[in-house]
Amino acid sequence: MHPHMFVNPYRFRARLGEHLLLGAVNSVQVRYRPALEALEQGEEVVLTHPEISEEERRFLEQERYIVPYRIEKGNRYARQLGFFSFWPDDPHQRQKRLEAARVAILGVGTLGTQVAYLLAAAGVGQLVLSDKDVVEPSNLSRQLLFGQQDIGKAKVVAAQDRLLSVNPTITVEAYHESIESVDQIEERIAGCDLVVRAVDTPQEIAFVIDEAAARQGIPHIGAGLLETWTMVGPFIDTCTGPSLGELITPPKFVRSPFREIPVFGPTAFWAASYVAGDALRYLAELGQPWTANRLLYLDGRTGRMFARDLRAGAAIGG
Template sequence: MTMTYQLNPFKFRALHQGLILLGSPHSAVTLPYHPRLEFLLHQREVSAADLALLTDQERAVLVREHVFIDWTSTNESLVDRQLGFFSLCGDGEAEQLYQDRLAGARVAVLGVGGLGSQVAYILATAGVGELVLCDYDVVERSNLNRQILYTEDSLGQLKVDAAQQALSRIAPQVKVSVRNTQLLDRDTVAELVRGCDVVVRAVDQPFGIAFEIDEACRSLGIPHIGGGFVETVCTAGPFCTPESVPLNASLGGKDFTAASYYKGPVLGPLAFWLASYVTSDIIRYLTRVAPPQLLDRAVLLDWLTGRMFVQDLRLPQTV
């Protein structure tokens, strides 16, 4: 039976100086232009007649470069553009497989504030099957410059309840369970995250809770990732696995003592940047389309200078 193909609407194609560019111009694969290849520039579907005119080499290139796909894009699907993105990734695995892996995943988001609320939003709209949200705080007006799930109508509500309601409107296909509780130690963390595929560290109180999360996840064999803010610098990562360097062996560790009263300043755009960076690694891990970029390392961004630098947690740390 002859394979039926669609032209991938998400694959960039252009004619330039006698060459057909397949992909972003800076890294495009090219085919010499010939009138029989005109359909690559102007059609949506690939006809049997078009296929018959291709050489075996041309056909192999078009399949390998994801110009031909075997599904139809539709604006009715929440994840249509994401499937299009996945159609350009990977090596031989179908984009629907990546999406199915997300749909089968269970992710715990510990803290649904500046980082966690946005991570939950991105994961829900990406099609993750189940979210477990944990927080003990209520929504305040000062949250609204960066915590995307909340509005003026949410003021005074428990964050987990307001987040659950917002996500049910945005992505009703996602199962969202909530826990209104404060995480205090590795035992309370372990009870909550057991059975999850990934854990998001988006809680900063009590001080040092990240180390408890690390120990709990390590004992259960669950990877985790987080980030945070200190003054004008925000930190994405690290992505930790049971084989990673323990967090308490990284910079500061459990011997680090902060002032008892500290209000974290946050610029809205930094929170969006951080959530996007963290969630990208979660999607990489869950889909297996690519390895996490923050594995055993953190990326720091100083907003004032625009400087970004990488901290490798596998190397000896100094203060």
């Protein structure tokens, strides 16, 4: 038992008559008495109080209602540290893993801008941006790093400026370029801990990124849009599992060069949240990514979601 224990302010606690309600889901009721007042008030806890049983002490520690550290409210990442506090170990160590991480985002459009924003705000220490395009008026409906003043600017430059204003403690590298070959991608992602697939041309680019990442031993994740459908995943780590090409057969058709991709901002945000969430889960070591070896689908017309295990081949409707 640690000599100093503190109430975890991010765990749900409430008074219910003569009981203290602990936990928002699958709540536990504990008989309230003065010895537990600290849990309600959010103070340092004295676990040696005779009215607190050994079983209660173990429960409070194991479920992290009391923890051997304090999260300062003034910390930029305080609420995120609070989320991390639901896992074992000091959440500050998980934040340090993010600060030491380097992530390449290939494509700074609908998906890439939103993922970049979330990773920068979360404190990922180094971001590498690569994109060949400039900001156009049609981008402004969902690419949140850009404003009217950015029209005509290289996307990576405008994004770099915006991300550094969001979080000046990180570094952002910007490369205004077209990358289509394995060798080009290898050069750009060298030294990264993770790659985000956020570029959709040429048609086979996801598999090119997969090959480059496999050569470097770097995990990668992405998402895509097709008509009114949004797809997320899979998260690929060839150090521990199959490659993208082993899970998905590259398409044999050739897309029409005259096609346009419809985009509904909210469904794109849904995809970006999953991609960024998996990136942060992996980098902070919170457990297996949500999309490890599977695809998530959102039908934009009905709001129904589906998950498909790529190794089992089964699709499950939700």
